[in-house]
Amino acid sequence: MIFMLFSLLNLMITAKLMASTQLWMIEWNLTLMTSTNVSIPIILDPMGLMFSTTIMFISANVLMFSKFYMKGDPLINKFTLIVMLFVMSMNILILFPNMLSLLLGWDGLGLSSFLLIIYYQNKKSLSAGMLTALTNRLGDIAIILSSCWLLSQGHWNILCLLPNFILNQPLVTLLLMVAAMTKSAQIPFSSWLPAAMAAPTPVSALVHSSTLVTAGVFLLYRLNPFMQLSSQFSKSLTLIGAMTMTMAGIVALKEMDTKKIIALSTLSQLGLMMMTLGMNLPSLTMSHLIIHALFKSLLFLCAGTLINSYTHSQDIRNMSKNNKKFPHITASMVTAMLALCAYPFMSGFYSKDLIIENMLFSKTNMMTSALMFLGALLTTLYSTRFMLILTSSSPSSSPLMILTSHIHIMPPLTLLAIASVSSGAMITWITNVQTSPTLPMTTKILPLLCLLLGILLSLELWPLLSKPMPPKFNNPYMITSMFFLTPLSTQYTLTTWKFTSLLSLKTVDQGWVTLMGPQGINQLITSMSKTTLKHQSSHITLSLKQMLFFTAIPIIMITTY
Structure with a gap:
């Protein structure tokens, strides 16, 4: 309820700022130390506040849903507190354009996400939590180094960076890109995102x-505005986003875990957002981010309801004929999937269609454009496959199941479904994020043709997509390991670190530190003691021999005379 009230408050402030086309910058003075004024800047801009409103709205619905999903959990209060810490960290990241405050929110996100992922405290969740935490620590190191570098300007305000500084320090741009790529799971840091599905569904x-x-x-x-000054920023970010989008789509086609399919679709859309930023379309990126957050949270809540109904099985092959068993949940999932595929007049259509049109209008190279269209086609393929399995496949699960009916399920699903349908049109009409470019009609209908082609292909290839492919056409390990990204970031890296730690143990802990420490002193004292004992033993024997010799002479003389 608190989050819902905050979201309404943010929405009212956003409407006021949009109506007056203003941006509020508040300087919060904390204290005055000698001649130094310690203050924290707070920025209230329409897009940032709209994003904060979306986070509050989704958090309120997720916490309402968790009352059903985690009913009977003795640690539900602890879970709620960690979620509140998580949301607070995200709002610090949004509202405080200061590098130190940003670092506080950044680390708060990493810590609270680790605590939420390991919530069940089993082997799977602990390994997923460690992979997530270690990957994100790479980004934390990058952002700490870039923060130290930015201090040479005399301030930490990220809205007032010097253009010459960015041009003369390309390494800062690279560090900030690496930090963003680790948090948003771009190639080659993508393996932690599907692994994090070990967390509870809320x-x-x-x-x-x-x-x-x-x-x-x-x-980003x-x-x-400052990153675009770097000559290689746009090209590299666009290519990395397109590769991530395509890779996630290919892996999702053969995945059978319900939550992992949705996570891979998130990874695909994150690649699309990075690609849009690379094309210098920040407002369009934020609008797609907000729209995606609404329909993706709806998808996860629907999936959580089905998982709970099928005795906590996440295998999509065990879920079938849900249009008859759970009509409301199935309708919500179809709504979210249509928005994901950018079906006309659904929320995703208003942002994704504009992104593709601007990509066709821009000077994006042929390879990136081809990957973009392939990623969009794969999105339609795995989304249609997902819905066909849930509604039309033959049942392979037990006839015994839990019929879900709870007061805390329908309100969040209904609210998020309404937002998933209407958010795209509302954001586009109110904010006017991007003007549609002038293109020939044949080019203009390419996104729609891509959608129709994906639906037709999925219907034609449905028998192949629902069964394993022949071995000569399929490398299952390559697909399930996300093109070997998972072993490269886990098992293969462990070999190097294990060898390094063993070498360090032998040369340092069991080497010169031991010799200079207690073991060396013990050996020295033992050696000296043995030497002294040897000499002492030799002197006693010699003395005894001499005493016997000199005692024997008088005895011999007496006996002789």
């Missing part, structure tokens, strides 16, 4: 829709 609905994974995108959105 966590996935919050973390993988509007908060943790979007922090990197939002960081704030820094976009």
